[in-house]
Amino acid sequence: QVQLEESGGGVVPAGGSLTLSCAVTGTIFSINATAWYYQPPGKQRELVAAIANDGSADYADAVKGRFTISRDNAKNTVYLRMKSLKPEDTAVYYCNAGMGLVVEGDFFYFGKGYWGKGTLVTVSS
Numbered sequence: 001q002v003q004l005e006e007s008g009g010g011v012v013p014a015g016g017s018l019t020l021s022c023a024v025t026g027t028i029f030s031i032n033a034t035a036w037y038y039q040p041p042g043k044q045r046e047l048v049a050a051i052a053n054d055g056s057a058d059y060a061d062a063v064k065g066r067f068t069i070s071r072d073n074a075k076n077t078v079y080l081r082m083k084s085l086k087p088e089d090t091a092v093y094y095c096n097a098g099m100g101l102v103v104e105g106d107f108f109y110f111g112k113g114y115w116g117k118g119t120l121v122t123v124s125s
Contacts, residue, residue, distance in 0.1 A: 001026050001027055001114075002024065002025070002026040002027055002028060002030065002031060002097045002112075002114040003024070003025045003026045003114075004022055004023070004024055004025075004034075004095040004096070004097060004114060004115060004116035005022070005023045005025075005095075005116055005117070006020060006021070006022050006093060006094065006095050006116040006117065006118060006119040007020070007021045007022075007023075007119060008020040008021050008119060009092075009093065009119030009120045009121045010120075010121065010122070011122045011123075011124060012085055012121070012122070012123055012124070013123070013124050014085060014086060014087055014123055014124065014125050015084060015085065016083075016085050016123070017081070017082060017083040017084075017085065018082050018085065018121060019079055019080065019081045019082070020036065020079065020080040020082070020093055020119060020121070021077055021078070021079055022034060022036070022077065022078040022079070022080075022095035022116060023075075023076065023077050024076045024077065024078065024095075024097060025076065028076060028097075030112075031097040031098055031099060031112065031114070032052055032053045032099055032100055033050055033051060033052040033053065033097070033098055033099055033100030033109055034050070034051060034071065034078040034095065034096070034097050034098075035047060035048075035049065035050035035051070035095070035096045035097075035098065035109050035111060036048045036049050036050075036069060036078075036080045036093055036094070036095060036096075037093070037094045037095075037096055037111075038089070038091035038092065038093045038094070038121075039091050039092050039094065039118075040088070040090060040091040041090070041091070043091075045094065046060065047060055047109065047111075048060050048063055048067065048080070048093070049063065049067055049069040049080060050069070050098075050100060050107070050109035051069045051070065051071050051078060051100070052100035052102075052107070053071070053073060053100075055071070056100060056102050056107045057069050057107060058106075058107040058108075058109065063082075063089075066082065066083055066084045066085075067080060067081065067082050067083075068080075068081040069081075078095065080093070082121070085121075085123045086123060087123045087124070087125045088123075089121065089123050090121060090122050090123045091120075091121060092118040092119065092120050092121075093118060093119050093120075093121055094115055094116055094117075094118045095115070095116040096111045096112070096114060096115055096116075097111075097112055097114040098110050098111035098112040098114070099112070
């Protein structure tokens with residue numbers, strides 16, 4: 001089993017920045033990648049960014065250039081640095097653990113059923 005715990009959510013004005021953290025514990029040899037998803041109010045959960053243990057990463061088009069995913073393997077922690085936040089970024093952000101694969105330079109993420117409880121980010125206009 002893999003346990004994930006998010007932190008760092010809060011209220012931030014539009015244009016501001018925020019960094020989320022995801023602590024990963026448990027049977028981590030069963031995964032090689034971690035991802036952030038977000039679920040805006042009334043909408044489905046969507047993939048925001050994913051990163052493999054080797055640092056390979058990919059982002060949703062909506063956040064490219066604004067969000068940066070990174071990891072500290074020594075601390076088993078994954079971060080999501082968010083800047084230039086927009087009101088439409090308001091959502092509950094979830095951490096997910098799974099597998100990442102690079103094929104011909106493209107990174108693919110396959111999530112498993114390991115989720116954190118989420119952390120709420122509210123961007124005020």
